[in-house]
Amino acid sequence: MFIVAIGWLYVVLMMSITETNPVAGIMTFIFYGLVPVALLLYISGGRQRKRRRAVEQQERQRQASAAEPADKEAEPPAS
Numbered sequence: 653m654f655i656v657a658i659g660w661l662y663v664v665l666m667m668s669i670t671e672t673n674p675v676a677g678i679m680t681f682i683f684y685g686l687v688p689v690a691l692l693l694y695i696s697g698g699r700q701r702k703r704r705r706a707v708e709q710q711e712r713q714r715q716a717s718a719a720e721p722a723d724k725e726a727e728p729p730a731s
Contacts, residue, residue, distance in 0.1 A: 657693060660689060664685030665681060665685065
């Protein structure tokens with residue numbers, strides 16, 4: 653996926669270099685290059701973010717369940 657993004661940025665860079673006005677070249681690079689590539693990489697990274705979030709949640713649950721028995725043992729029985 654990254655090779656496609658790098659290739660597209662190269663093509664857009666060449667397009668922006670051929671613009672007659674420097675401002676038009678910068679805007680071409682931003683709006684035809686950076687914005688679409690950033691959107692593509694954000695969308696394609698959705699599964700990885702979801703997986704990372706699930707692993708973090710499982711780790712928090714594991715830490716909470718490991719701390720629970722210690723808390724119950726420390727409490728004196730209610731009489």
